[in-house]
Amino acid sequence: MIQTISQYFQFPFVRYALVVGTLIALCSSLLGVTLVLKRFSFIGDGLSHVAFGAMAIAGVLRITNDMLFVMPVTILCAVLLLRTGRNAKIKGDAAVAMISVGALAIGYLLLNLFSTSSNLSGDVCSTLFGSTSILTLTQAEVWLCAVLSVLVVALFIFFYNRIFAVTFDEDFARAVGTRVEAYNLLIAVVIAVIIVLAMNLVGSLLISALIIFPALSAMRVFRSFLSVTVCSAALSVACALAGMLIAIVGGTPVGSTIVAVDILVFFVFCGIEQFR
Amino acid sequence: MALITCRDLTFGYESHAILEHLSFQVNAGDYLCIVGENGSGKSTLMRTVLGLQKPMGGTIAFGDGLVENEIGYLPQQTAIQKDFPATVWEIVLSGCQAHMGRRAFYGRAEKALAAQNLERMGMTACRRRCYRELSGGQQQRVLLARALCATRKLLLMDEPVSGLDPRVTAEMYDLIEQLNRRDGVTIIMISHDIQAAVRYASHILHLGGAEVFFGNAEQYRNSDVGRRFDVAEGGVRA
Ligand SMILES: Nc1ncnc2c1ncn2[C@@H]1O[C@H](COP(=O)(O)OP(=O)(O)O)[C@@H](O)[C@H]1O
Numbered sequence: 173m174i175q176t177i178s179q180y181f182q183f184p185f186v187r188y189a190l191v192v193g194t195l196i197a198l199c200s201s202l203l204g205v206t207l208v209l210k211r212f213s214f215i216g217d218g219l220s221h222v223a224f225g226a227m228a229i230a231g232v233l234r235i236t237n238d239m240l241f242v243m244p245v246t247i248l249c250a251v252l253l254l255r256t257g258r259n260a261k262i263k264g265d266a267a268v269a270m271i272s273v274g275a276l277a278i279g280y281l282l283l284n285l286f287s288t289s290s291n292l293s294g295d296v297c298s299t300l301f302g303s304t305s306i307l308t309l310t311q312a313e314v315w316l317c318a319v320l321s322v323l324v325v326a327l328f329i330f331f332y333n334r335i336f337a338v339t340f341d342e343d344f345a346r347a348v349g350t351r352v353e354a355y356n357l358l359i360a361v362v363i364a365v366i367i368v369l370a371m372n373l374v375g376s377l378l379i380s381a382l383i384i385f386p387a388l389s390a391m392r393v394f395r396s397f398l399s400v401t402v403c404s405a406a407l408s409v410a411c412a413l414a415g416m417l418i419a420i421v422g423g424t425p426v427g428s429t430i431v432a433v434d435i436l437v438f439f440v441f442c443g444i445e446q447f448r
Numbered sequence: 449m450a451l452i453t454c455r456d457l458t459f460g461y462e463s464h465a466i467l468e469h470l471s472f473q474v475n476a477g478d479y480l481c482i483v484g485e486n487g488s489g490k491s492t493l494m495r496t497v498l499g500l501q502k503p504m505g506g507t508i509a510f511g512d513g514l515v516e517n518e519i520g521y522l523p524q525q526t527a528i529q530k531d532f533p534a535t536v537w538e539i540v541l542s543g544c545q546a547h548m549g550r551r552a553f554y555g556r557a558e559k560a561l562a563a564q565n566l567e568r569m570g571m572t573a574c575r576r577r578c579y580r581e582l583s584g585g586q587q588q589r590v591l592l593a594r595a596l597c598a599t600r601k602l603l604l605m606d607e608p609v610s611g612l613d614p615r616v617t618a619e620m621y622d623l624i625e626q627l628n629r630r631d632g633v634t635i636i637m638i639s640h641d642i643q644a645a646v647r648y649a650s651h652i653l654h655l656g657g658a659e660v661f662f663g664n665a666e667q668y669r670n671s672d673v674g675r676r677f678d679v680a681e682g683g684v685r686a
């Protein structure tokens with residue numbers, strides 16, 4: 173098996189995939205705790221569907237580097253969703269549901285109407301479940317992914333203390349003069365970036381799993397915000413690496429294999445919690 | 449000039465006013481208790497003073513060298529905090545967030561301040577423990593230590609003793625009294641317990657529909673509202 177793996181490592185695209193996949197897994201896990209605890213997970217879910225719709229539009233418009241189109245659209249929607257979420261008059265949840273289901277429907281419709289591809293359902297499936305897209309990234313996309321991932325990690329480290337404060341107690345933070353709105357905006361934008369990145373790795377339907385499972389596992393066992401964050405980052409990277417290797421060797425779809433490993437680890441951590 | 453002066457204040461949610469034309473002031477060293485029934489707008493008033501929501505009318509002026517945001521706040525417990533993975537130390541340190549300026553991380557001064565306030569609350573031994581595994585009284589002490597990291601001038605507390613057993617409640621009242629008497633921290637506290645309020649506070653603000661009272665504790669005891677609530681009902685209002 174080692175031989176098979178080293179054989180695969182001969183191909184540059186496999187090496188790229190592993191590096192980019194690891195980076196994406198790392199940054200997608202960082203905001204997991206915040207997402208779960210701030211009840212922002214619904215935004216994450218909605219945005220992944222928006223990203224799918226944007227991807228479809230990019231395909232119809234024949235934009236070559238579709239991330240450059242999908243990214244701004246998703247960020248814009250993140251900002252809009254955050255706004256409506258705060259507005260008590262429009263139900264936040266309903267707005268998210270409308271936007272996300274709408275984006276899915278319109279996206280699929282556009283693909284059906286305008287796609288010239290002979291394998292439409294295959295295309296849709298790979299956008300939704302990311303079957304092999306991490307292996308088919310162009311060199312430019314690899315660089316874009318890598319740079320953005322590093323940026324996300326750097327932003328997270330720099331604002332770590334603020335993110336903790338705003339996540340733990342928004343009212344207290346606001347009362348002592350922290351610019352809570354600005355940090356919520358930052359969090360939403362970073363989530364949007366992570367979602368577009370993660371789409372390459374696991375496809376748009378499985379993104380929430382990639383973001384949330386490592387955090388949930390870590391929260392089972394660890395007791396401080398720092399240790400939970402570090403642990404979920406480590407878990408996410410390990411699961412992504414394991415998932416990608418299994419997928420390459422076994423020929424299984426990358427995204428769902430990674431998520432399956434994440435789920436397995438979650439149950440292991442539940443077990444550890446019971447035995448403490 | 450007073451620390452906080454509210455003039456003709458109207459507050460509420462969206463376009464619905466809970467209370468109109470409220471005026472009161474808080475001087476340095478005061479211990480103000482806000483009492484009143486559930487839903488009378490105590491928490492909303494506190495949130496308005498803190499700047500968490502805009503007043504619908506009137507003004508709130510800060511004086512005596514008090515800058516807006518130079519306030520320690522002990523909120524009513526929220527659901528999020530119940531299952532949050534964070535240690536006592538991480539939470540108390542976050543009280544120093546206003547002192548960080550543009551820096552990204554806490555420096556030596558902030559860590560010393562957090563350690564000092566943890567010690568003052570008698571929680572140093574628990575600094576590595578997880579917040580959600582503490583008892584209700586310990587959790588309140590942690591939040592009080594965090595609030596003290598934010599400022600030493602003015603503390604606003606929203607029902608700091610609710611849900612605590614009588615012994616821990618008494619300890620908490622003593623702690624707050626000490627902060628007020630010995631350290632000169634100005635206290636504004638929301639409470640359900642009118643008897644305790646009359647005993648400890650220097651001033652009382654009673655909210656409740658048409659019956660609004662503001663004055664010192666002595667005046668309150670002799671007022672119509674005060675007599676009715678304090679004497680007739682034994683001060684115990686849930
Ligand atoms: N977020 C909110 N939106 C609209 N109305 C609210 C909100 N929070 C509280 N209220 C209403 O405002 C009134 C006062 O609430 P509150 O200030 O919490 O009272 P208290 O703290 O004195 O029990 C209540 O009638 C309550 O229903």
Ligand SMILES: [Mg+2]
Binds near residue numbers: 490492524
């Ligand atoms: Mg209240």
